Amino acid sequence: MLTLLFDGIAYGMLLFVLAVGLAVTMGLMNFINLAHGAFAMAGGYVTVLLMNRLGVPFLATLPLAFVFTALVGALLERTLYRPMYARPHLDQVLFSLGLVFMTVTAVDYFIGSQQQMISVPSYLQGRFDLAAVGIGKYRLFIIVICGLLTLALQMVLSRTRFGSRLRAAVDDPRVAQGLGINVNQVFLLTFAVGSGLAGLGGALGAEVLGLDPTFPLKFMVYFLIVVSVGGTTTITGPLLAALLLGIADVMGKYYAPKLGAFIVYTLMIVILTLRPQGLFGHKGASK
Amino acid sequence: MSAVQTSLRANAAWRWWEIALGVAAVASYFLAGNHALLLNEIAILALFALSLDLILGYAGIVSLGHAAFFGFGAYTAALFAKLVMPDPLVGLVVAIVASAALGALCSVLVLRGSDLTRLMVTLGVAAVLYELANKLDWLTGGADGLQGVVMGPLLGQFEFDLYGRTAYAYSLVVLALAVVIARRVVHSPFGISLKALRDNRLRATSIGLSVNARLAAVYTLAAALAGAAGALIAQTSGFASLDGLDFHRSADVLLVLVIGGTGYLYGGIFGAIAFKVLHDLVSAWTPQYWTFWLGLFLVILVMVGRDRLIRPWTWRKKR
Numbered sequence: 001m002l003t004l005l006f007d008g009i010a011y012g013m014l015l016f017v018l019a020v021g022l023a024v025t026m027g028l029m030n031f032i033n034l035a036h037g038a039f040a041m042a043g044g045y046v047t048v049l050l051m052n053r054l055g056v057p058f059l060a061t062l063p064l065a066f067v068f069t070a071l072v073g074a075l076l077e078r079t080l081y082r083p084m085y086a087r088p089h090l091d092q093v094l095f096s097l098g099l100v101f102m103t104v105t106a107v108d109y110f111i112g113s114q115q116q117m118i119s120v121p122s123y124l125q126g127r128f129d130l131a132a133v134g135i136g137k138y139r140l141f142i143i144v145i146c147g148l149l150t151l152a153l154q155m156v157l158s159r160t161r162f163g164s165r166l167r168a169a170v171d172d173p174r175v176a177q178g179l180g181i182n183v184n185q186v187f188l189l190t191f192a193v194g195s196g197l198a199g200l201g202g203a204l205g206a207e208v209l210g211l212d213p214t215f216p217l218k219f220m221v222y223f224l225i226v227v228s229v230g231g232t233t234t235i236t237g238p239l240l241a242a243l244l245l246g247i248a249d250v251m252g253k254y255y256a257p258k259l260g261a262f263i264v265y266t267l268m269i270v271i272l273t274l275r276p277q278g279l280f281g282h283k284g285a286s287k
Numbered sequence: 288m289s290a291v292q293t294s295l296r297a298n299a300a301w302r303w304w305e306i307a308l309g310v311a312a313v314a315s316y317f318l319a320g321n322h323a324l325l326l327n328e329i330a331i332l333a334l335f336a337l338s339l340d341l342i343l344g345y346a347g348i349v350s351l352g353h354a355a356f357f358g359f360g361a362y363t364a365a366l367f368a369k370l371v372m373p374d375p376l377v378g379l380v381v382a383i384v385a386s387a388a389l390g391a392l393c394s395v396l397v398l399r400g401s402d403l404t405r406l407m408v409t410l411g412v413a414a415v416l417y418e419l420a421n422k423l424d425w426l427t428g429g430a431d432g433l434q435g436v437v438m439g440p441l442l443g444q445f446e447f448d449l450y451g452r453t454a455y456a457y458s459l460v461v462l463a464l465a466v467v468i469a470r471r472v473v474h475s476p477f478g479i480s481l482k483a484l485r486d487n488r489l490r491a492t493s494i495g496l497s498v499n500a501r502l503a504a505v506y507t508l509a510a511a512l513a514g515a516a517g518a519l520i521a522q523t524s525g526f527a528s529l530d531g532l533d534f535h536r537s538a539d540v541l542l543v544l545v546i547g548g549t550g551y552l553y554g555g556i557f558g559a560i561a562f563k564v565l566h567d568l569v570s571a572w573t574p575q576y577w578t579f580w581l582g583l584f585l586v587i588l589v590m591v592g593r594d595r596l597i598r599p600w601t602w603r604k605k606r
Contacts, residue, residue, distance in 0.1 A: 032403055084589070089402040090349050091589045094545060097538060098585025105579035217534070221410060228407045262418040269396060269411045276399040 003135070004254055005247060010139035012246025013146035014208065016239050018201035018219070019226040020153065021194020023238040026227055027170045028187055029085045034096040036198055036223050037216030038103040043069045043199025044206040044215065045107065048116045058121050065203035066196040073195025077188055100216045107213040116211040142204055149197070150239060157235060166190060225268050231278030241278070299474035308553070312463065316456055324451035329563045330458040331519045334465055336543045336555030338512030343541075344550030345473055346505045347485035348397055351406050351537050352413030355393070356510040358532030359416060360386045360517030362427060365436045365527035373439035375447075375457070375522050382518035383511050390510020394503040410534070417532040432528030436521070447523060454523035461519060462556075465512050469552055472508065481505055542585065 022036040043065035050056040050064060080099075084092055120138055128135055157163040168176040169183045177183050202211070209219070222245065230241030245264065252263040272278075319326050335357055342348045364382040368375075396408045420427045427433055440446045445453045472478050484491035484498050492498055521527040530536070539562070547558025565584075570577040 026403070032406065080586075087589070089406075090343070090545075090549075093349060093351070093406070094541070094585050095589040098582040098589070101578045101582025101585065103582075105576045105582070109576055109579070221414065224403075224407055224410070228403050262415060262422070265411045265414045265418065269408055269415070272404050272408050272411075273396050273399070276401070276404045 004250055006135060007139060008247030008250035009243060010136075010142045010246070011208070011250055012243035013143050013150075014201055014205045015222060015226055015246055016242035017146045017149055018198050018205065019223040019242060020235065020238055021191070021197045022223050023227045023230060023235070024166070024170070025187070025191055025194050028166070028173070028190060031081070031085055032089050032092045032096070033081075034093060034220055034224075035099040035103070035216065036195075037219050038100055039069045039073055039195040039198040040202030040205075040219070041103065041107065041211070041213075041215040042072060042202065043196075044202035044211040045111065045116070046199065047203035047206060048118055048211060049111075051118065052116075062200060062203055066200040069199025069202075070192040070196030074188060074192035076195075077191040081191070082184075100220070104213050104216060111213070113213055116206065118206045118211070120207055138207065142208070145204065146201075149200075150235075154235060162186070162189075225264070229268060229271050229278055237278060295474075295479070305553075308556070309463070312459055316452075316459060319452065319455060321450070323455040325563065325567070327451045327455040327458050327523055328520075329559050330455065330462045331516050331523075332540070332543060332563065333556040333559035334458070334462045334519065335513055335516035335540050336547065336558055337462075337465060337469060337552065338509045338516065338555075339540050339544050340549055340552060340555050341469060341473070341505055341509040341512070343544065344552075344554065345478060345481045345485065346502055348409075348502070348506070349402050349406055350397075350409040351534075351541070352409030352411070353509075353513055353540055354532055354534070354536035355409070355413035355416050356386045356390060356513035357517040357520075357536060357540075358413075358420070358527075358529075359389055360514030361521035361527040361531045362420060362433065362517075363514070364518035365433045365521040365525075366426070368438055368522065369433070369436050373437055375438055375441050378438075378522060379461070379515060379518050382521075383515050386514020386517070387507050387511035389514075390507040391503065393510070394506035397506060398499050398502055410537075413532060413534065413537060417529060420529055420532055427527075430529060432526060432530075434526065436525045436527070438522050438525055447525075451523065458519050458523065461515060465515065466552065466556075469512070472505075473552065477501065477504070542581070545588065 018040050019036070021039075022033060025031060025033060046065040046068050047058070047061040050061045051058060056064075080095075084095055087095075125137060128137070157167065165176070165181050165186050168179070168181060169186050173183050202215070209215075225245055226238050226242045229245070230238035248267060249261075249264055252261075256263065315326060335353075338356075339350065339353050342350060342353075360382040363385045364378045367378045367381050372378075393409075393412050396412065397405050421429055423429075424431075438447055441453055441457055445456075447453050473481070480491070480496050480501060483494075484496055484501065488498060517531060520531070543558040543562045544555055545558070546561050547554030547556065566577070569580050573580075
């Protein structure tokens with residue numbers, strides 16, 4: 001029981017790191033980006049390819065996955081995404097869906113459609129018991145890394161000048177612009193970091209979630225659930241939503257395998273019907 | 288008659304190209320030859336896209352789960368034929384009524400929240416139905432699909448043949464009826480009020496339109512038409528499967544509608560023709576990777592502006 005809870009938390013933390021970039025960019029620019037999973041997949045493939053083809057150690061690939069996807073994210077933001085911000089939501093949905101289709105088939109073409117295997121180093125394998133709770137070492141590793149990241153993000157957002165600029169831009173981009181904040185630059189940076197985090201999450205999660213070219217489509221719904229249920233105005237909202245989703249999913253699969261993902265989707269519909277702004281969201285200034 | 292009334296009347300008049308389209312549809316039946324099966328699929332896809340146009344083009348609801356009603360209609364028609372009676376017309380009516388009921392039920396869910404919330408809820412409903420159809424395998428056949436559906440002859444006379452000629456005529460008639468009904472609806476005061484609340488919900492409310500009741504009504508109608516499309520595919524192929532509820536369906540139909548253009552009823556028909564022809568050509572050339580070109584097409588479509596792609600004469604003008 002507690003072991004399941006532990007696994008659920010690890011899964012939830014992973015989902016949070018994967019989706020937090022999406023939450024911030026969606027809140028900032030009111031942009032519906034279905035292609036977020038593609039960045040996560042890119043990070044996963046960076047790790048897998050570096051490990052399996054070049055023999056780079058696992059831990060060293062993680063920062064590389066982050067940097068690579070952040071750069072790709074920045075490049076795409078500057079070239080493709082920026083003209084899309086002012087468009088209607090339908091355009092954004094179509095555009096990002098097109099990107100997903102392209103990445104899925106491109107990865108299939110260049111790397112192959114098979115499931116990618118990843119072997120985490122031996123000191124992260126296996127599990128130990130702590131007060132009758134079985135704890136997987138790799139899961140613990142995920143929780144620690146993601147927890148540290150969450151703390152760091154929270155610090156950056158609440159304590160630094162960049163954080164306050166970002167929050168100002170999320171609350172009301174026009175007023176923020178009027179106060180001399182370069183909203184475009186803030187957004188470029190946020191998008192890059194968000195993509196990088198997704199990449200890191202994809203790299204960390206390759207062993208847990210599996211990695212194959214359909215990854216962006218398979219997990220798109222999960223990221224969107226985290227964002228829409230958690231709300232886009234805070235960082236704690238998506239965190240709690242991700243944990244809830246992770247625990248519900250793991251528990252649901254264990255106790256009622258016949259129902260499958262049914263529980264998760266029903267839960268989401270109920271929550272969104274009762275609280276359309278998300279569980280922890282409040283109405284933004286001018287959305 | 289006031290000037291406004293006159294202009295609304297003029298908008299609602301039948302155009303020459305609408306009549307030409309009707310003639311072309313009748314002619315296509317006689318010229319179909321070996322392509323009747325493909326044409327049948329096109330007609331059904333057009334009906335499906337038409338139903339999405341009602342909620343997307345006219346009411347402005349972005350849905351990523353419209354396949355829910357398509358698949359539901361398909362399963363209803365197939366189950367009805369298998370368990371109750373094989374008459375296609377009765378089955379069609381039953382499927383339409385059932386889908387409309389489901390649509391009315393779900394319409395409560397799409398009334399609130401932002402575009403993102405609505406997107407997620409429509410997606411969620413389709414996903415829930417998918418999981419249900421997958422797990423209730425004693426009823427639906429699960430992942431193998433619902434097999435062993437035998438359809439009776441249409442009107443008691445016309446058997447569904449192997450070449451799809453009866454099927455095509457059947458789908459075409461249903462599509463034509465749906466177009467006439469939808470046309471009547473969007474040119475009615477009700478349809479015009481839908482456009483008003485699509486363009487500005489706040490103002491529509493303040494001139495006294497009951498937004499929620501109208502959205503619920505059009506969502507129900509769209510669900511009924513999507514259910515009819517699903518029933519047609521199940522009846523003409525004698526098969527219903529999970530594929531009908533899949534996310535791919537919802538995305539495809541959105542694309543079909545966008546290719547043809549939203550908000551003028553015929554977008555679904557032109558889009559369905561273009562989509563199927565494109566699909567046949569590209570997937571004959573590169574079967575495994577055709578979604579890449581689909582994605583590229585989508586990105587370019589949005590970059591160029593989807594209103595302009597179907598109007599080549601605007602390409603050279605600055606926006």
